[in-house]
Amino acid sequence: MRAIHVVMALLLIVPILINFYTPLYNYVNPKFEGLPFFYWFQIMMLFIVVIPYLAFTYLAKRLDEEGGSS
């Protein structure tokens, strides 16, 4: 298990944990334009998760180019 594998695993596991753990965002306030936190936080996450997913994609490509070890 190389460091790059650990980083890649975390890039997928952390977004899953944040979205899975409902008590983290199950609040009314602060509101955004009248929309409760519960709703806007989860919508915002749809944009934010793209960042770790793209980072994963980039690292996976590097692994592919090194050849073989995927």
Place this chain on the structure above:
Amino acid sequence: MSDSTTVISVFVVLFAIFAFLGFYGSRWRKGDMNHLHEWALAGRRLGATLAFFLVGADLYTAYTFVAVPSGVFAKGSLYFFAVPYVAMTFAVALAFAPKLWKLSKEKGYITGSDFVRDAFDSRTLSILVALTGIVAVFPYIALQIVGMQAVLTSMLAGFGNTETVQEVSLVIAFLILAAFTFTSGLRGATLTAVFKDVLIWITVVVVIAAALYEVGGFSHVFSNPNIKPNYITVPSSLVPGYATLAFASAIQLYLYPHAINGILSAESAHKLRISTSFLSIYGVGLALLALFGLIVYSVPSAMSFLSNFPASSRGVLVVPALILATVPSWFAGVALLAVFVGGLVPAAIMAIAQANLLTRNIIKEFRPNLSASSETRIAKWASAIFKFIALGFVFTVQSTYAIQLQLFGGILIAQLFPSLFMGLYIRWFKKEALTAGLIVGILSGLYMVLVANGFGTPKFTGLNSSLYSTPFGALYISVLSLGLNLLVTVLLSAVIKRAPKQVAVQPAPAAGS
């Protein structure tokens, strides 16, 4: 409300263009359509953009347009679980899909069952995986039919009593679906998926803007007296259900045969990863549509339209009603067409995937000498016949709770997780263990569904719930039956490994690859 003649005319004209695209699509980048991988995988030549649209099409279905808003409308924020589900599902996909793509490219798999058969050397397991895939898709197709029916019902509402209108709508929706799948194949469906997605994005943005303008912003939506606390956050008793519904759905999406088709039709593993990374943004539309289920309470003309229908079927009409109430008639025609083909295209893609599994992984096991052209012929006819079975599922649920159809299919498809996905990395699993686990998972899932819905008692009214009470709260049945499945798979794999005969025959099958 809208002028129904205008709405229907725009709808019909656009539908004609759409049908032409589907038909033309079967000739686009033409391969030999008598070969199954041409009809069903578009020849494995879809780049990042088209693969994005094809998988996106699986995501943006009547589930998004009709079932989720309906659930939110009727039951509140519990059904917003679809949003964290979308945020999570692409992480699951990134972990497994590119690996499956590479193996498939190397070994020529075109279905998930192909992989299972080769990796675990088991015909029984491969056939069971194929059968599970086929059966799990039926309720999902049924959900699409409910969505198409809802659109037609909302357009024809003025032309007769509600019951007749709903029945006629169901028949028309079904006939269009059958004809469309038969003529187009995956190429046609992909091309129309692009058309559909463009219409859908326009529709979502315009309608939410128009609706919010009409009601004066979200602060008015949430101060409406009908918006109870359980519409604002998830009540604590439902939090375990919310989290497990989202998590299990995330695991399930890519196990469906049509999603695997989408994976395998990508042009390279890297392009597949790129399109997958961006797909969560697609979920924004889903989230906005889910909010329609709340906004509609503040639009009096939409509410009075809905009051013409019984509560059991009112929910699915939320989005069509909001469209008719807030945008000009001609645009309502465009928007309703988007919702209609939003059910039609995925249903066609799903039916194609089912037929693929049937011919390749079941019939060919028994008739190995089947010619390529009769294989394709059987696949096309099977996909037509399968739709009648899907139609049967329409009647197992009150349409307001149509989301239960997808959740039920999900309980079945989740049971493929150990063999299809974990099996990509863990070859230590034994075929007998995976087979036993799959059977235990499905039977326990069915049992819990029956108990949760009070089957055999007077309170049974069809599929209403997918949550099962446990000491940890009410959890989505899928995670419970998958837990049992994994337990059986791991325990049996450990036991079988110790049998001396196996060790002698298979020298050191190392874990991982």
